Amino acid sequence: MDTEPQHMERGPSSTPATGTEEGSRSVRMPGPRDVLRALSWRRVAVLGVLGAASLLLFSAFVVQPFLIPSSSMEPGLQVGDRVLVNKLAYRFGDNPQRGDVVVFDGTGSFVQEPARENPVTGLAHGAASALGLAEPAETDFVKRVIGVGGDRVVCCDEEGKVEVNGRAIDERYLYFGDAPSSAPFDIVVPSGTLWVMGDHRSNSRDSRDHLGEPGGGTVPVDKIIGRVDWIGWPAGRWDSLEGTDAFSDVRDPDGAHG
Template sequence: MFSAILVAAVITGLVRAFLIDVYFIPSGSMEPLLTEGDRVLVNKLEDTGADVRRGDVVVFDGRGSFDPITDQRSLPQRVIAGAGQWLGLAGSDTVYIKRVVGVAGDRVVCCAEDGRLRVNGRAVDEPYVFPGDVPSEQAFDVVVPDGRVWLLGDHRSVSMDSRSLLGAPGGGLVPGERIIGRAFQLVWPVDRFGPLERHDG
């Protein structure tokens, strides 16, 4: 009995480490698509790094871009936090979920006279933005370098995202290798179970 449980735990750990993981949504920055307390499945095999597409919702490690690399918590605190994250009961202090708005080579500008974002001179329709929010109250004009992405939350008025780090080292541009995977399925709560639709940016 114990050996069967151990094997199941090992298999689950391997699947979550290399194939598909569960991510707990810790805030309302991706509303209305995702709300605080939701759980999503993250595909670690596709759409990471250079393969990410505009419009994808991705989970990424923010250390070195959104967060400093150092972790001041004690070992017991890190173990408890890690267990909660692994069980899908808590979010992470360094892992985030946002939408890709710009990929390498893109020029992302806010905003055009019609109030929309422009990517490479083309106005972008964003049906996923929180009702009542504008694409951004903060103006920006960013050219995304190779190996980086520009990320925004769908609930623009409350999201801390790439805009929040304009002028800081790295300018809010997240390295592609920090992308953990694409969120593709909402699994909790069960009454909203379903795939996360992809949007071409």
């Protein structure tokens, strides 16, 4: 019987894996997944708030999305269109011109007393509408400028057309089949105000409907929010808003071309 002690030899698997240990101490560059894990929900929330704030600031001073809530401006603007309102159009001394499509605050002209609402709800709705995600405030309207301060606007002439300073207007932008107006009117637009009308005349509450109210249906220029220059959504209607030459022959009350 062999009683001589047997020496146990370590196999290769028992040898310390020096290379492995050294590899575990090496620095590994973080990958995209590591970066995403590092972004906590708090950081994501902060980035979201900053992004929303930036959009709101841009909307407040440069370009504001505006959701078209009614058919009063068809066919040019349709229900559900999201237009982009250029807030810089009249910021540097320029005034609205005849034919411009504008968004304005109708408080004091089209709406005498805005409805009261919960402040928190109002703030949330205001932010959503400023981003074009909700219908605009009930005090905001979109119409076309027909007359500016000093203009005499009359409806209608012998051919049933609107006249501005004695010149008949060929309003090719009107909704097909609509008359320029079913209600007669004759007004001299006060200085610093505008006479505005919808393109879908038979389905538009505009300056004609407020003749007997304070302001006589006109809108103060300082209530203009901006000019509608583009249709931003839906994608199939993405385009600049087509201008009009309907007022090119209209002269100012002093005889100069407008």
